[in-house]
Amino acid sequence: xATDETANETIxxxxxxxxxxxxxxxxxxxxxxxxxxxxxxGPIGTVSVPDGVRVIDLPAGWVVAPGFVDLHAHLRxxxxxxxxxxxxxxxAAARGGFTTLCCxxxxxxxxxxxxxxxxxxxxAHGAPARVRPIAAIxxxxxxxxxxEMGELAEAGAVAFSDxxxxxxxxxxxxxxxxxxxxxxxxxxxxxxxxxxxxxGVMHEGQIATMLGLKGWPAAGETITLxxxxxxVRLTGARYHAAHLSVAGAVDLVRAxxxxxxxVTAEVTPHHLLLTDAWVAGERTGPLAEALAIMTGEPLAxxxxxxxxxxxxxxLRTAEDCAALLDGLLDGTIDVxxxxxxxxxxxxxxxxxxxxxxxxxxxxxxxxxxxTLVHTGKLPLxxxxxxxxxxxxxxxxxxxxxxxxxxxxxITIFDPDEWWTVEPAQFASRGKNTPLTGLRLRGRxxxxxxxxxxxxxxx
Amino acid sequence: MSTxxxxxxxxxxxxxxxxxxxxxxxxxxxxxxxxYICNECVALCSEIITEEExxxxxxxxxxxxxxxxxxxxxxxxxAVAVATDERSSVESLSAMxxxxxxxxxxxxxxxxxxxxxRALLDRAAVMREALADPTKRFDTLRGRVMVNLFYxxxxxxxxxxxxxxxxxxxxxxxVTASASSVTKGESLHDxxxxxxxxxxxxxxxxxxxxxxxxxxxxxINGAVLNAGDxxxxxxxxxxLDLFTMERHIGSVAGKRIVILGDILHSRVARSNIxxxxxxxxxxxxxxxxxxxxxETVALYTARPTPETSAPRKVTIExxxxxxxxxxxxxxxxxxxRERQQAGLLPSLREYTLRYGLTPERLALAxxxxxxxxxxxxxxxxxxxxxxxxxxxxxxxxxxxxxxAIRMAALELIAGALVAQEGR
Numbered sequence: 001x002a003t004d005e006t007a008n009e010t011i012x013x014x015x016x017x018x019x020x021x022x023x024x025x026x027x028x029x030x031x032x033x034x035x036x037x038x039x040x041x042g043p044i045g046t047v048s049v050p051d052g053v054r055v056i057d058l059p060a061g062w063v064v065a066p067g068f069v070d071l072h073a074h075l076r077x078x079x080x081x082x083x084x085x086x087x088x089x090x091x092a093a094a095r096g097g098f099t100t101l102c103c104x105x106x107x108x109x110x111x112x113x114x115x116x117x118x119x120x121x122x123x124a125h126g127a128p129a130r131v132r133p134i135a136a137i138x139x140x141x142x143x144x145x146x147x148e149m150g151e152l153a154e155a156g157a158v159a160f161s162d163x164x165x166x167x168x169x170x171x172x173x174x175x176x177x178x179x180x181x182x183x184x185x186x187x188x189x190x191x192x193x194x195x196x197x198x199x200g201v202m203h204e205g206q207i208a209t210m211l212g213l214k215g216w217p218a219a220g221e222t223i224t225l226x227x228x229x230x231x232v233r234l235t236g237a238r239y240h241a242a243h244l245s246v247a248g249a250v251d252l253v254r255a256x257x258x259x260x261x262x263v264t265a266e267v268t269p270h271h272l273l274l275t276d277a278w279v280a281g282e283r284t285g286p287l288a289e290a291l292a293i294m295t296g297e298p299l300a301x302x303x304x305x306x307x308x309x310x311x312x313x314x315l316r317t318a319e320d321c322a323a324l325l326d327g328l329l330d331g332t333i334d335v336x337x338x339x340x341x342x343x344x345x346x347x348x349x350x351x352x353x354x355x356x357x358x359x360x361x362x363x364x365x366x367x368x369x370x371t372l373v374h375t376g377k378l379p380l381x382x383x384x385x386x387x388x389x390x391x392x393x394x395x396x397x398x399x400x401x402x403x404x405x406x407x408x409x410i411t412i413f414d415p416d417e418w419w420t421v422e423p424a425q426f427a428s429r430g431k432n433t434p435l436t437g438l439r440l441r442g443r444x445x446x447x448x449x450x451x452x453x454x455x456x457x458x
Numbered sequence: 459m460s461t462x463x464x465x466x467x468x469x470x471x472x473x474x475x476x477x478x479x480x481x482x483x484x485x486x487x488x489x490x491x492x493x494y495i496c497n498e499c500v501a502l503c504s505e506i507i508t509e510e511e512x513x514x515x516x517x518x519x520x521x522x523x524x525x526x527x528x529x530x531x532x533x534x535x536x537a538v539a540v541a542t543d544e545r546s547s548v549e550s551l552s553a554m555x556x557x558x559x560x561x562x563x564x565x566x567x568x569x570x571x572x573x574x575x576r577a578l579l580d581r582a583a584v585m586r587e588a589l590a591d592p593t594k595r596f597d598t599l600r601g602r603v604m605v606n607l608f609y610x611x612x613x614x615x616x617x618x619x620x621x622x623x624x625x626x627x628x629x630x631x632x633v634t635a636s637a638s639s640v641t642k643g644e645s646l647h648d649x650x651x652x653x654x655x656x657x658x659x660x661x662x663x664x665x666x667x668x669x670x671x672x673x674x675x676x677x678i679n680g681a682v683l684n685a686g687d688x689x690x691x692x693x694x695x696x697x698l699d700l701f702t703m704e705r706h707i708g709s710v711a712g713k714r715i716v717i718l719g720d721i722l723h724s725r726v727a728r729s730n731i732x733x734x735x736x737x738x739x740x741x742x743x744x745x746x747x748x749x750x751x752x753e754t755v756a757l758y759t760a761r762p763t764p765e766t767s768a769p770r771k772v773t774i775e776x777x778x779x780x781x782x783x784x785x786x787x788x789x790x791x792x793x794x795r796e797r798q799q800a801g802l803l804p805s806l807r808e809y810t811l812r813y814g815l816t817p818e819r820l821a822l823a824x825x826x827x828x829x830x831x832x833x834x835x836x837x838x839x840x841x842x843x844x845x846x847x848x849x850x851x852x853x854x855x856x857x858x859x860x861x862a863i864r865m866a867a868l869e870l871i872a873g874a875l876v877a878q879e880g881r
Binding site: 204205206207208209210211212213215217303304305346349350351352353354 | 568645646647665667668669670672673676687688689690691725728751752753754756757760761
């Protein structure tokens with residue numbers, strides 16, 4: 001990834017607040033990069049400055065953090081390049097401060113063969129983010145036969161998932177867990193009981209009743225999660241629960257961890273921050289509350305049936321948001337992942353019931369999540385840990401740290417810069433976000449990948 | 459635009475603002491080009507002007523609306539354009555809205571105040587009388603194209619809107635799913651753009667998709683009238699139900715109104731609950747638990763009536779006998795056969811046994827209780843034929859009243875269209 005000129009260049013980033021949860025570092029500091037790796041990092045003054053080093057002095061108010069690691073992104077290629085390509089997705093990642101993207105296999109063809117994995121890795125070559133494919137659990141994500149997991153692991157898969165088409169068969173899930181265990185890779189489940197959820201399009205609750213939309217009940221998630229946790233108990237295999245959205249799911253994972261099961265879990269920014277009331281244009285929940293505090297005025301009402309609020313699992317209640325944040329704070333939830341799900345305008349410019357599920361999330365994640373930091377609900381170091389070190393640890397990825405020897409994947413952001421969400425400016429082809437027009441505080445200034453700057457804000 | 463109807467040899471003149479006739483107001487003043495204004499609207503206008511001047515004094519407002527107002531000079535007809543400039547005159551707009559003078563779209567009734575409902579019902583009463591004379595035509599919508607865009611089959615509602623539109627002077631055309639490009643996969647957005655390009659300024663939409671009217675409202679310059687969307691709303695049905703009730707039992711305030719049947723899948727029930735509770739009625743929902751929407755009572759109690767902030771009274775009573783006891787109105791809903799296949803009901807037979815509206819059960823209600831049904835009925839399933847056609851039934855009258863309500867609804871949005879265009 002590094003070019004010849006930069007291959008052995010030595011660069012010192014200094015002056016900003018350096019936060020590296022992998023070594024408990026949070027201080028005005030410096031990071032010394034040589035070639036594609038970090039050779040030293042620590043509080044300013046503890047890092048010696050060798051001769052010939054290129055020094056980059058950063059404002060003291062900025063934050064230097066490990067490049068963010070997204071365990072859940074849909075890059076749509078191959079098959080749905082109108083929604084996103086691996087290159088545009090990686091550019092969106094760079095703009096959002098993400099340097100590693102684990103991409104879901106619900107492409108066309110599905111990532112269920114060595115050929116598709118190699119194709120993805122080939123296309124991702126030279127992209128401004130590392131792309132790590134997740135392979136399908138079952139052939140074609142059809143939920144019937146296991147994919148060739150051994151070969152897929154060898155080819156470079158970092159996990160297995162039938163995301164988008166969750167595994168309904170308990171037997172198949174048991175087999176997947178057992179078979180994947182010796183490969184050392186986690187099985188990732190989008191917890192959804194299809195039979196119960198049916199064609200539900202939003203959270204089953206008051207708002208769905210008011211809007212006359214088919215509900216997606218909370219139990220649709222907890223039933224599948226509870227089943228999976230029992231299968232983990234049976235097989236001892238590593239399991240990762242994708243995008244938890246309901247309070248009950250947090251409780252289940254908390255209990256499973258207490259029992260010592262090898263389980264990790266993620267939450268998305270939108271499930272942490274937005275509620276089902278957004279579907280009715282009523283902006284409630286943590287993001288709205290935080291922005292009201294930060295700006296001193298309530299958030300303007302949105303439109304009803306905004307299809308950009310349609311996501312799977314759906315936006316839930318304020319109580320669920322609170323439970324998810326509690327889970328994040330007490331370590332029940334390990335990771336924040338975007339579930340970046342870009343779609344074309346045509347996929348979303350239709351009736352709510354007909355619209356595609358998904359939110360384009362890479363470029364708004366940091367700004368949206370920082371509202372929790374600015375209002376004192378989430379320590380900045382915890383936010384950074386859940387975006388970098390913890391996801392890397394959960395799946396054993398070489399990423400998410402600023403320690404000597406780590407890859408020089410670095411995100412530098414100004415936590416106080418206000419900016420407006422303008423999807424037209426997104427690098428992602430997916431302009432589908434419910435945050436259009438909102439002012440957020442906190443913006444990525446620079447993104448470094450393997451010792452090379454791949455993005456700098458204008 | 460003035461609205462006139464021929465009334466024997468004598469001309470009837472209508473206020474161009476609120477639509478009332480010279481007989482309904484103290485004074486009706488004529489302006490240039492056949493516009494009229496009544497004393498009530500003059501009072502309202504001066505209230506708006508005073509309000510705006512207060513704003514100007516406190517320096518809270520930008521100059522745009524002021525300039526427009528000065529330009530308008532003393533001509534009464536321009537006052538509408540000034541008062542309703544959406545961006546610059548929000549305060550005045552809300553004042554107008556409170557008086558039900560403006561509503562460009564009628565999509566749902568959740569945000570309707572009792573005052574607005576009353577104003578529309580009053581206008582519907584006028585329309586109901588006008589309907590008695592088949593030669594009477596209003597020219598409220600003259601020169602406007604109204605499209606009935608129906609993505610679902612419906613005879614009753616489509617014909618009702620068509621007749622109402624014609625009575626109000628519109629050029630009415632019907633687009634049905636089977637006869638249009640929608641079956642070829644054209645998006646709603648494109649269909650609406652096409653209709654607009656063809657001159658449509660009023661779109662009456664019926665869709666199986668909740669929220670379809672909201673979507674159209676975001677795209678068009680004209681007006682949208684919801685003729686039923688998914689499970690969500692059917693505002694003109696609820697208004698005609700309310701109208702029909704009032705004609706028989708007077709005010710619905712404090713009355714016990716039972717909605718019986720498949721409430722989960724019913725847009726009629728949802729809109730009726732908004733309208734009836736806003737007018738102070740106590741609504742009792744009676745259905746098998748599988749056909750009741752989730753958190754219904756919590757939903758309505760969390761959303762008090764606009765303007766008055768009065769709490770909405772909605773309760774659930776799954777036992778039909780208890781629900782019907784002392785009822786003033788019983789509204790039975792259609793039960794679709796699919797509910798049995800979807801695992802929501804054991805059988806239609808059991809439904810009829812437990813929830814069918816029979817003469818014996820109806821006897822539990824008040825002696826003068828009304829029986830209503832939005833149609834089409836499954837006689838012998840949710841309603842016994844003896845009840846459907848019995849003395850208490852006002853089901854056919856509902857249909858007639860539907861035309862009057864839709865005329866009043868069209869008149870209401872026409873007012874907003876005129877205001878928007880600054881005519």
